[in-house]
Each structure stands twice: as structure tokens, then as C-alpha cells.
Amino acid sequence: MPDAPLLELVGITRRFPGVLANDDIDFAITPGEIHALLGENGAGKSTLMKIIAGLLAPDEGEIRWRGRPVTIRSPIAARDLGIGMVHQHFALFEGLSVAENIALSLPKAVPGTALTGRLNAVAEQYGLKLDPDAHVFELSAGEKQRIEIVRTLLQEPKLLILDEPTSVLTPGETEQLFDTLRRLAADDTAIVFISHKLQEVRLLCDQATILRGGRVVAECRPADVDAEQIAELMLGDRPPATERQDRQAGATILKVKDLELARSGGAKPLVVGELSLRAGEIVGVAGVAGNGQEALYRTLSGEDLAARPDCITYNDKPIGRSGPNARRAAGIAFLPEERLGHAAVPNFTLTDNALLSNLIDRRLHRRGWIFRGRLSRRAQDISDGHDVRHSGIDQLASGLSGGNLQKFVVGRELDKQPACLIIDQPTWGVDPGAATRIRDELQRLAGNGAAILVISQDLDELIGLCDQLAVLHDGVLSPTRPVQDWTIHALGLAMTGAEPTAPAEAEPAPMRALP
Amino acid sequence: MSGLFEFLISDLLTVSFAVAVIGAATPLLLAATGELIVERSGVLNLGVEGMMLAGALAGFAASQELSYAVGIPAAALAGALLALIFAFFSQTLLTNQVATGLALTIFGIGITKLIGEPYTGTPLEPMAPLFSESLQQIPVIGPIVFGHDPFVYLSIVGILGTWYFLFRTRAGLILRAVGEDHSSAHALGCHVVRIRYAAILAGGAFAGLGGAYMSMVKTPQWNEGMTAGSGWIALALIVFATWRPMRLWLGAYLFGALLVLQLRIQGTGVSVGVTYFLTMVPYLATIVVLVIMSWDKVALRRHAPASIGKIFKPAS
Numbered sequence: 037m038p039d040a041p042l043l044e045l046v047g048i049t050r051r052f053p054g055v056l057a058n059d060d061i062d063f064a065i066t067p068g069e070i071h072a073l074l075g076e077n078g079a080g081k082s083t084l085m086k087i088i089a090g091l092l093a094p095d096e097g098e099i100r101w102r103g104r105p106v107t108i109r110s111p112i113a114a115r116d117l118g119i120g121m122v123h124q125h126f127a128l129f130e131g132l133s134v135a136e137n138i139a140l141s142l143p144k145a146v147p148g149t150a151l152t153g154r155l156n157a158v159a160e161q162y163g164l165k166l167d168p169d170a171h172v173f174e175l176s177a178g179e180k181q182r183i184e185i186v187r188t189l190l191q192e193p194k195l196l197i198l199d200e201p202t203s204v205l206t207p208g209e210t211e212q213l214f215d216t217l218r219r220l221a222a223d224d225t226a227i228v229f230i231s232h233k234l235q236e237v238r239l240l241c242d243q244a245t246i247l248r249g250g251r252v253v254a255e256c257r258p259a260d261v262d263a264e265q266i267a268e269l270m271l272g273d274r275p276p277a278t279e280r281q282d283r284q285a286g287a288t289i290l291k292v293k294d295l296e297l298a299r300s301g302g303a304k305p306l307v308v309g310e311l312s313l314r315a316g317e318i319v320g321v322a323g324v325a326g327n328g329q330e331a332l333y334r335t336l337s338g339e340d341l342a343a344r345p346d347c348i349t350y351n352d353k354p355i356g357r358s359g360p361n362a363r364r365a366a367g368i369a370f371l372p373e374e375r376l377g378h379a380a381v382p383n384f385t386l387t388d389n390a391l392l393s394n395l396i397d398r399r400l401h402r403r404g405w406i407f408r409g410r411l412s413r414r415a416q417d418i419s420d421g422h423d424v425r426h427s428g429i430d431q432l433a434s435g436l437s438g439g440n441l442q443k444f445v446v447g448r449e450l451d452k453q454p455a456c457l458i459i460d461q462p463t464w465g466v467d468p469g470a471a472t473r474i475r476d477e478l479q480r481l482a483g484n485g486a487a488i489l490v491i492s493q494d495l496d497e498l499i500g501l502c503d504q505l506a507v508l509h510d511g512v513l514s515p516t517r518p519v520q521d522w523t524i525h526a527l528g529l530a531m532t533g534a535e536p537t538a539p540a541e542a543e544p545a546p547m548r549a550l551p
Numbered sequence: 552m553s554g555l556f557e558f559l560i561s562d563l564l565t566v567s568f569a570v571a572v573i574g575a576a577t578p579l580l581l582a583a584t585g586e587l588i589v590e591r592s593g594v595l596n597l598g599v600e601g602m603m604l605a606g607a608l609a610g611f612a613a614s615q616e617l618s619y620a621v622g623i624p625a626a627a628l629a630g631a632l633l634a635l636i637f638a639f640f641s642q643t644l645l646t647n648q649v650a651t652g653l654a655l656t657i658f659g660i661g662i663t664k665l666i667g668e669p670y671t672g673t674p675l676e677p678m679a680p681l682f683s684e685s686l687q688q689i690p691v692i693g694p695i696v697f698g699h700d701p702f703v704y705l706s707i708v709g710i711l712g713t714w715y716f717l718f719r720t721r722a723g724l725i726l727r728a729v730g731e732d733h734s735s736a737h738a739l740g741c742h743v744v745r746i747r748y749a750a751i752l753a754g755g756a757f758a759g760l761g762g763a764y765m766s767m768v769k770t771p772q773w774n775e776g777m778t779a780g781s782g783w784i785a786l787a788l789i790v791f792a793t794w795r796p797m798r799l800w801l802g803a804y805l806f807g808a809l810l811v812l813q814l815r816i817q818g819t820g821v822s823v824g825v826t827y828f829l830t831m832v833p834y835l836a837t838i839v840v841l842v843i844m845s846w847d848k849v850a851l852r853r854h855a856p857a858s859i860g861k862i863f864k865p866a867s
Contacts, residue, residue, distance in 0.1 A: 127738060131731040131857050132724075139721070140728055140739060171853050 039066040040103060042226045043088070043119075043195055048097035050083055057083040058094070059250040065243075067194070067224040070217060072237040072258060074270055075247035076495075081230050084247070085197050088228075089121045090114035120193030122184045122201060128172045134183055135168035141187045158189050162216045178209030185216070196220065197228045202236055214240050232324045234263040234532045248272050267528025271495065285503065286315030289456050289487040290336075290368070295347040295356075297340060299331050304511040306331040311506065311513060313456060313487035318478065319516055320502030321491040324531055328511040329491050330373070333460040336489065337370040338363045350456070365396045369454035371445060373461040373491075375438065379445040382434035386426065389433050390415040390448055397452075414451075422447030423473060439470030446474050450481060457481065460491040475501055495527065509533045568811065569695050573703055574769060576807025578603070578761040578778070580706040582785035583792075583799055584713050585630075585757025590789060591717060592750035593730035595860040597652025598637050599758050600782025601659020606630040606759025607766040608663045608670070611773045615675050622767055623701070623760070630759020631752045633659055638751040641862075642744050648860050656782065664775040675771040678702075702764040707800075709757060714796035726750060730856035733863040743863050761785070787837040793844060794854045806833045 041064040050058040058080045065071045075081050086092040088099070090108040098105050101117055108114050114121075128137050139151055152168055159166055164182045172180060181201060188196065198217075202210045217227055217240065231237055237244055237258045244258040246269045254269045290313040297306040306328045313319055323329060334340040335348070342348055342356035349355065350366050360370065370393070372378040380389045391411055394400055400411050415429040424444045426436055433441055442463070449457060462478065463471035478501060482488050491508075492498050498505060504516040507530035514530055582599050589596050609629030614622030637655050640646045680687060681704060682697040689697070717723040726746055729736045733743045761781070766773055788806055792798035813829035844851050 127735050129728050129731045129735060131852060131855075132728060136724055136728075139724060173852050174849065 039068070041065060041100070042067050042102060044100040044103075045084075045088070046098045046100065048084065048087060048094045048099070050087060050092060050094050056250050058087070061097070061247075061250075061252055063245055063252070065195070065226045065228065067226050068221050069243060070221050070227045070229055070241045072241035072244035073228055073230045073247065074232070074234075074237060074244055074266065076232070076270055079247040079270075080250040081247055082199070083250075085121065085199060085228065085230065088114070088195075089119060089197060115191055115193075118192070118194035119197070120188035120191055120195070121197040121199070122181070122188055123199055126180050126184055128180060128183060130171070130173040132172060133168065134166050134170050134172065134175075137172060137183055138168075138187050138190065142190065154190060155186065158186055162189065162219050163212065164189075164216055176209070178205045178212070181205065181209075181213070185213075189220075193225065195226045195228070197230070199230045200232070201229070202231065202233060210236070232532055234258075234266050237266075238263065246270055263532070264525055264529060267532055268525055270532075271524050271528045283316045283483050283503070285317040286485065288312045288314050289351060290489075291349045292336070293347060293349075295335060295342055297331055297335055297342065299328060299511060304328075306335065306511045306513075308332070308335075308513045309515065311489075311516065313489055315455070315487050316482055316485045317504060318482045318488045318490060318502045319504045319506065320498035320519070321489065321506050321508050321513065322495060322498050322527060322531060323491075323493065323508035325493055327508050328513075329460060329493075329508060331511070332508060332513065333370075333372055333458065333491060336458045337372070361396050364393065367455040369393070369449040369452055369457045371449050371457070371459045371462070373464060375441050375445060376434060380433040380441060383432055386419070386424075386429045386431055386433060386436075386444060387412050387415040389444075390418060390429075393448060394452070418444060418447040418451055421451065422477070437467075438465045439467040442466045443470055443474065446477065450477055453484075454481075454486060456487045458489045458491075462490060462492065463494065463497060464492075471497075507531055566691055566694050568815075570698060571811045572804055572807045573695070573699065574807075575810040576803040577703050577706045578764045578769070578781050579785050579788060579806055580710060580800065580803035581702070581761035581764065582758045582782060583788045583803060584706070584709045584796075585754035585761070586785060587789055587792075587794065587796065587799060588713060588717075588726070588750050588757070589754035590859055591730045591794060591856055592726050592747050593733055593856050593858040593861065593863075594641065594747050594751060595648045595652065596634070596637055596641075596655070596751060596754060597649060597786065598633065598655025598659065598782075599754075599785050600778060600780070601656035602630040602633045602755045602758035603762030603765075603778045603782045603785075604659045604663040604776070605633045606762035607777060608667045608762075608773060609759065610763025611675060611766040611771075612667075612670055614678075614767055615670070615673065619678055619767070623705075623763065626759040626763030626767075627756035628759070630757070630762065631755040634751045634755020634758070637755075638748045642747050642751070645862050645864060648862075660776055667773050667775060670773040671775065672772065675767065677771045678768050700768050702760065702768055705760065709760075710796055710800045717796065727856070730858060733858050733861070737863070747863075758782070758785075784833050787834060791833075791837045791840045793840070793850065794856065805836075809833055809836075 043065050045061060045063040048058050048061040061080070061084060063084070073081050073084070083092060087094050088108070090111045090113050099108060100106065106117065108117065129140070135151055135155065138155065155166065155168055158164060164186055166179065166182055166186060172183065201213060205213060217229070221227055229237070229241055241258050244256050244266070245252055246254045246266065248270060249272070253272070256266070258266065292308045292311040295306070295308040299306055311319070321329070321332065331340065335342055338358055338360040345354035345356040347356035350363070350368065353366070355363055355366060376382045381392065391400055391406065394414070400407055400414065412429060418424065419426065419429060422443045424440050424447065426440060436444065446462065459478070462474050466474065475497065478488060478490065490498065490501060499519060502519050505519045505522050506516040507514045507527065509530060510533060582603055586596065586599055606626035606629050610622045610626030613625035633655060637651055640651045641648045678700045680698055681701050686697040687693045717727060725736070725741050728739070729741055729743050729746050737743050762778055765778055765781070770777070784806060788799060788802050792802045809829060809832045813826060816829060817826050
């Protein structure tokens with residue numbers, strides 16, 4: 037007979053303006069169970085966990101702790117119940133030592149020696165090696181995560197929530213973490229493991245709940261079902277959101293070949309075997325966040341240089357070791373993911389921001405003097421042409437809404453009529469109206485014969501927009517294939533890094549799919 | 552030049568030189584101790600010079616009118632009062648700290664000149680050493696260890712206490728956490744603004760004491776602008792010490808020695824150029840230390856408070 041659940045969620049519903057983040061979710065976990073919560077970005081995993089951790093209140097539904105209904109009003113209330121959460125982004129003081137960081141998170145002062153004793157005890161018990169005197173900034177992401185875990189474990193939680201814990205870890209560190217989690221589970225700690233990575237879930241978890249669009253779509257024992265079925269359930273069927281326009285692909289404009297680039301934070305290097313952008317074609321790069329998108333963008337934009345000039349060629353000219361402005365001068369335009377702080381300077385006016393990616397434009401400045409009039413006109417033209425709503429072009433970039441600023445920076449690049457555009461997350465965090473407009477503009481640019489690379493985590497967007505698709509996983513870019521040749525099934529496998537399952541030796545165990 | 556050389560060997564290793572160094576270093580040590588607390592909490596207060604002057608005048612006036620026992624706390628209070636102005640502007644009204652600190656120095660110079668006018672040139676009995684005559688008679692150790700006024704001992708207790716507070720108490724840890732990353736500290740439930748107010752006030756009190764040493768002990772009289780740039784040396788000293796209390800202590804005596812050397816060499820009648828050079832040395836040394844520090848990013852990251860000078864604005 038299975039144990040009585042430690043935590044039970046019944047009919048949890050949570051709405052945000054315009055979104056139903058959690059829709060009637062049931063969930064249960066027993067002591068000693070490692071339970072995976074699977075789903076794409078925006079499937080509602082984070083909302084659900086925030087509800088458990090006391091950061092959000094549910095609109096409807098009941099939370100039961102050891103069979104008794106409870107209301108979790110704050111993170112402290114969650115901690116008092118015995119719920120600990122290890123966040124994806126570490127809230128650590130980089131300049132302080134490990135021991136100091138841990139001491140700060142404890143509610144009361146603990147003498148240094150006693151703290152070291154407790155640290156060592158936890159470290160020994162669960163294989164979490166830490167040097168208490170090391171400073172946090174000197175540590176790897178895996179070690180930083182260990183601090184977070186130790187910090188949480190010192191509160192002796194009964195339920196431990198880990199939000200994508202392996203996204204920052206090297207394979208060796210991941211194995212260590214799994215070892216720790218298994219030991220914790222053996223001591224009857226219940227663990228919720230949030231992840232995209234099916235292989236890991238199959239290796240570690242006893243049980244899995246799959247969310248899509250805020251609903252539970254399936255529950256299963258991950259070890260018994262094959263990864264492909266899970267991937268399909270995670271992604272669902274997708275009708276294209278945007279009508280793809282017909283265009284004719286022309287000559288290859290930008291070509292990347294045999295590129296390899298080290299990434300920071302212990303991640304595997306970025307590897308691009310071959311990638312070609314042809315005139316009049318949109319190539320999409322799909323992938324889960326943190327798999328090398330930023331490194332790919334930075335090598336293409338020239339912020340990070342390739343090892344050899346001929347790793348990247350533009351119209352057959354090697355540009356692998358040219359800086360951003362040299363590449364702009366050649367006719368390529370770039371737009372990074374981060375609007376404020378990368379694409380635009382937050383405390384500059386729109387006018388000044390208009391100049392920043394146009395420093396090679398001799399019409400806007402000469403011999404160090406800026407033509408203010410022409411620059412203002414440029415900023416005004418960008419705003420007028422791309423429906424940017426603001427109180428004037430002298431407004432600060434930080435004062436615009438995400439959608440309006442994105443329309444502005446997209447417009448800034450499009451107005452150059454580039455022959456080639458590299459764009460990272462074109463509609464991330466942008467309202468639907470602005471997103472549609474931006475996608476239409478990209479299609480129009482491609483229709484006029486430009487080669488475009490779109491890096492995005494939004495599959496609907498990529499399928500609707502692109503002619504060719506490649507997948508970035510763990511730093512490795514797959515070969516491109518025409519979008520119609522990709523099945524959702526294949527995309528899911530490539531994005532989650534599931535190895536193609538061997539021809540079925542036995543029938544996979546049936547999965548309890550929910551209506 | 553041979554005169555200079557003779558002077559160096561005949562004078563440098565004497566007891567009187569050591570005593571003079573301690574005397575010259577004490578105001579620097581006091582002011583820098585206070586500013587160290589302020590900077591460790593993530594605030595840059597460039598008003599040290601102004602706060603020292605306020606302390607110098609208040610200490611002098613209260614000692615002359617009442618007694619030394621009143622003069623010392625009055626000096627600390629005056630420094631803290633000026634610091635309160637800075638705290639209100641920088642922490643409550645969220646003004647730029649560099650500009651506010653500079654304004655505070657200018658304000659301090661002006662207001663002490665105005666209020667201190669009647670005291671200019673009036674006499675004050677020098678403060679007696681803290682320990683008895685017989686203890687001071689002990690050769691070498693006597694004058695170096697027991698021969699000083701209360702300020703010297705206060706400065707040593709101050710820097711040792713600051714070290715203990717910062718690195719051995721939970722409150723000190725929280726203060727450093729606030730200086731390291733105010734947003735994370737806020738998320739942990741620390742009262743960032745309140746902690747910084749307290750640090751700024753403590754810094755002002757220490758600066759006031761440093762200033763009072765100059766008007767009550769070093770040259771027992773009041774002159775406008777009499778701290779003559781000590782506040783700026785104290786600020787340089789903190790960077791020189793890379794925000795570490797023990798190095799700060801050593802550094803203060805090193806800078807003090809340079810100041811004494813400069814005066815004595817002036818006395819020997821060597822060329823003006825040498826004197827000017829010695830005046831520059833504390834600042835040059837600070838620049839050299841800055842350059843060396845920037846080679847060692849790890850050490851810098853370990854000791855420099857990361858959110859220094861940044862404005863903290865809690866969300867909603």
C-alpha cells in the first residue's frame with residue numbers, strides 16, 4: 037500500500053491578467069518520493085511551485101499537508117511547515133564566504149564553530165562538499181548550488197523543491213547532485229524536481245507530472261515510458277500561429293562552419309558544424325533556455341570572436357574575427373535578447389539609442405560631431421514606421437513598455453534594410469499585438485530578400501515564421517532541416533536531449549493520459 | 552643632501568619620532584575607522600573632511616567652555632549630526648552619494664568658519680596624558696605606550712572594536728552583507744536603510760573625534776580649515792588598506808610617519824621639492840596600491856564592498 041501523501045494539491049487554479057497559469061491542478065507527493073514536474077516554459081510549473089512555497093496564493097483549490105488543509109501565506113510559513121525551495125537563480129552574497137552566506141540565512145546567530153560542525157555534518161551525510169571559508173565568487177555554479185541546498189537542508193525540510201537544478205551544472209556535478217537527492221529521498225524527504233531534461237527525469241524520478249498550458253496532461257512513472265511519448269505530451273499539437281508567407285530562397289549569404297567556442301560557467305562549448313543563411317529565408321534556432329543561445333548570438337554578432345576568420349563567412353568573405361561594427365558595415369544587423377542593457381541603454385533617450393547601432397552610418401555623424409537634427413528625424417522615423425508609442429523621442433528607453441521598446445529596437449535594425457539579420461528572442465516578454473507586428477515585419481524583410489536567423493524558445497513562433505529549423509541543445513547546434521520535415525516529436529526529442537530510443541524491445545508501459 | 556641623510560639616521564629611530572608618528576596618525580585612524588564602517592555598509596561618504604571640522608570646532612568649544620569630558624562626546628555628536636544630514640539626503644531622498652558627500656565637506660568648512668569665528672586664536676590648555684607620570688618615566692616603553700592622551704587609546708580601541716564587530720558578530724556580518732548586495736540583503740529581511748543610517752552616524756562620530764584630536768591635542772586651538780586635508784587622506788587610507796581594519800591600522804601609522812617626516816625634513820632646510828614630494832606620498836602610495844590591487848581581481852572582489860555608492864531603492 038502506498039504511503040499517505042505528504043503534500044496534496046486539489047484543484048489548484050491561479051489566474052494572471054489574460055492568462056490561466058494553473059487550471060484545476062491535482063498533485064500529490066509522498067515522503068521519500070522524487071517527483072518530476074515536466075513542462076515547457078510557461079506551462080505553469082513555476083506558478084505551481086510558488087504557490088507551494090508561499091510566494092503566491094491560489095485563487096481556487098486546496099493544499100493539504102499530511103492530510104490536513106493548510107494555507108501557506110508566506111515563504112516563512114512554508115519553511116515552518118517543512119517546505120524548502122532551491123531556486124534557479126542563486127541569492128548569494130558573492131563577496132562573502134560560504135559560512136557567512138549560510139549564517140545569514142539562519143534565523144538566529146550561530147557561533148562559528150557550531151555552524152562549521154553542522155555544515156560538516158550535512159556535507160558528510162549527503163555528499164555535499166563545501167569549503168566554509170571559500171568566497172562565493174570563486175566557486176563554480178555547481179558549488180554555489182550546493183550552498184543553496186545546504187542552506188535549505190539546515191532548515192531540515194520534509195519537502196524539497198528544486199527548480200531546474202541541473203541547468204547550470206556540468207555532467208559530473210549533475211551526478212553528484214543526483215547522488216545527494218537519492219540519499220535525501222532515502223531519509224524520507226520528498227523531492228519535487230522541475231526539469232525539461234527527459235533523460236535526467238528518467239534516471240532520477242519515481243513519478244512524473246506533465247503540465248501543458250497550465251493543465252496536468254499526464255502522470256506517469258518516467259522509467260516505464262519512453263522519452264518520445266513524454267516529449268509529445270509536453271509539447272502538444274501546434275497549429276502554426278502565423279501564416280508563413282511564400283518566398284524564394286536565394287544564394288547563401290552567411291555561412292558558419294566548424295565553429296567551436298568555450299562557454300562560461302562550466303557549460304559545454306558551443307559547437308556549430310554548419311549553418312547557412314540564404315537570401316529570402318528565415319532560419320530558426322529552437323532550444324530550451326541556457327543551451328548556448330547567448331553564445332551563438334554573441335559569436336554571430338562579433339561580441340565574441342571565433343577562433344579563425346573563416347569560421348564565419350559573409351558573402352564568401354571571412355568575418356569570424358571581425359568586431360560588431362565591421363560586421364554591421366558589411367551589412368549585417370543584430371538584435372540581442374536583452375532589451376534593456378544590451379540592445380538599448382536604459383538611461384539614454386530613444387534618440388541617443390537610435391545612434392548606438394548606427395555608429396557606422398556617416399549620415400548621422402562626421403568627425404566626431406553628431407548631426408542632432410538628422411538623428412532626431414531617424415528616431416522619429418523609427419517610431420512612426422513601427423508603431424512605437426511613447427511620449428516623445430526624448431523619452432528614456434527605460435520608460436517604455438517592453439513591447440514598445442522592442443518595436444523600437446527592431447525598427448532601428450529593420451530601417452537599415454539589412455541584407456542579413458540575426459535576432460535573439462524577437463518577441464520575448466512582448467504583448468501579443470506587438471509580437472504579431474514584429475513577426476510580420478520579419479516576414480516582410482525576408483520577402484524582400486534578406487537572410488534572417490531567429491533564435492527563440494517559442495516553438496509556435498519558430499514554426500510559424502521559419503523556413504528552416506535547427507535545434508540547440510547543450511551547446512551543440514543540429515543540422516538545419518526544412519520546417520515541414522520536423523515533427524513535433526523530433527523537435528521535442530532534440531530539445532530535451534533525449535537519445536532516440538532503440539527500436540521497441542518491449543511495448544512501452546501505458547501512460548495514463550488525462551482528458 | 553648629506554644633512555638629510557644624517558637627519559634620517561639620527562632622528563628616525565628615536566622615541567620622539569615614534570611618539571610623533573602616533574600623534575599624527577591618530578586623527579587619520581579615527582576618521583578612517585568611521586569611514587570604513589560606512590563603506591563596508593555600501594555607502595561612500597566623501598564628507599569626512601567636513602565632519603572632522605565640525606568635530607574639531609565642537610570639541611574645542613565645549614572643552615574651552617566646559618571641560619574635556621564634555622568636549623570629546625560633543626565632538627562625536629557634532630560629526631554625527633553632520634553625518635545625519637548626509638544620511639537623510641543619500642538614504643531617504645536617494646541623492647547621489649558623491650555629490651552629497653562633496654557638498655557636506657564644503658558645508659562643513661563653511662559652517663565651522665562661521666560659527667568658529669569667535670574662537671579663532673583663543674587658548675586651550677593641552678590635554679594631559681591618560682596615565683600617571685611614573686608610568687611614562689619607563690624608558691622607551693613609557694612614552695610610546697603610556698605617554699598619550701585619551702584619543703590615542705580611543706583610536707586603538709576603535710579600530711580593534713571595529714574589526715571585532717565586522718568579522719566576529721552577526722550584526723557586523725549583516726552590515727557587510729548590506730554593503731555587498733543590498734537587494735539580496737533586503738530579500739533576506741535586513742533593514743538596509745536603517746543599517747546604513749546607523750553606519751553613517753557611527754562614521755560621522757568617528758570623524759568628529761578625529762577632528763577634535765587636532766583642535767584639542769595636536770595644536771590646542773581653533774583655526775578655520777585646520778584639518779587641512781586629513782579627511783581626504785583618511786579616505787585614501789581606506790582604499791590603501793583595501794577595506795581591511797588591520798591594514799588600516801598599519802596604514803594609518805605609515806601615513807602618519809610620512810606626515811611627520813615631511814615636517815622634520817622641512818626643518819632641516821632641504822629643498823622645497825623634497826617636502827612637496829613627501830606631501831604627495833600618501834596619495835601616490837594610494838594610487839600605487841590601487842594599481843597593484845587591480846591586478847589581483849580576486850583579492851579586490853573579496854574585500855571591496857560590491858554595492859558601494861549605489862543607490863538602494865526598495866521595490867514599492
